Amino acid sequence: MARPRKIDQITESRDDACEDRIVHVDAVREARVGMPSAHEVASLSAMFSILGDPTRLRIIAALRGREMCVCDIAASVGQSESAVSHQLRVLREQNLVRARKNGRRRYYVLDDEHVEDVIRMALAHVAHEDGEGSVSE
Amino acid sequence: MARPRKIDQITESRDDACEDRIVHVDAVREARVGMPSAHEVASLSAMFSILGDPTRLRIIAALRGREMCVCDIAASVGQSESAVSHQLRVLREQNLVRARKNGRRRYYVLDDEHVEDVIRMALAHVAHEDGEGSVSE
């Protein structure tokens, strides 16, 4: 009925808490052993959440191999400069982009070489899915 | 002040719309050329959104190399079976997991070899970030 909490609490592995019902004890144990740490899960989900927004994804895509000022980014992704600026702050806080100041412009560049790899791999994934025809069914 | 729309409209590239101000015309053109298609952006962001939830991420992590029934997944990720069932439906609809029915149990497996790769790469990224000490500052 409610939604009491979201983050911060579920990052616990609950090894000590009551485990409602377990059918395959060994499978659960293995799953728990192989489970990324709470910190890793938090970092990963934070990163994926950031990439999960179309505007941010476009911003990152636009910045591949290029530095751009805010208004050009806005034009590239088709959003207002204010909206882009808000999202750039999110990306900045996660160290995904970095800004260089030149006059009154601010030129943004990607600050994370791994993110490009992840997106490239995910793009390949999407292309493969489409080719296989198993994307939306 | 408002937030009139979110998806479905911003997926347009707006090549025809008014582009507020453009400083570096060539950079914007290049960015637009290199921009993934609206369909790709939508698919990518949908996939990243799914991975952006800690519970779903844990579910996927638990299912790596293993098939599990719902109650064991719930015990592994530390959530109620209902919550897990809801999330499994999301994962099912995106063809990330697949269910096998056996008696009254339902055994889930990963249905996407690429997702594991993406997560593995992202994990490496997080580990690297931590080592560099540039994750939360």
Added chain:
DNA sequence: GATACTTGTGAATAAGTATTCATGTAACGG
């Protein structure tokens, strides 16, 4: 068939979030 068990699902709801508007601030030009 009745009952217990496992999972799916719908409604409710609280928390989260992305955009817009308005405004602030720094940099440059007059």
Added chain:
DNA sequence: CCGTTACATGAATACTTATTCACAAGTATC
């Protein structure tokens, strides 16, 4: 200075979403 440009930021708000509760549906067991 004063206005303009380029960007940042705070508040407002509409939209999204993850969990919980209650219950339904299917299955095995008695």
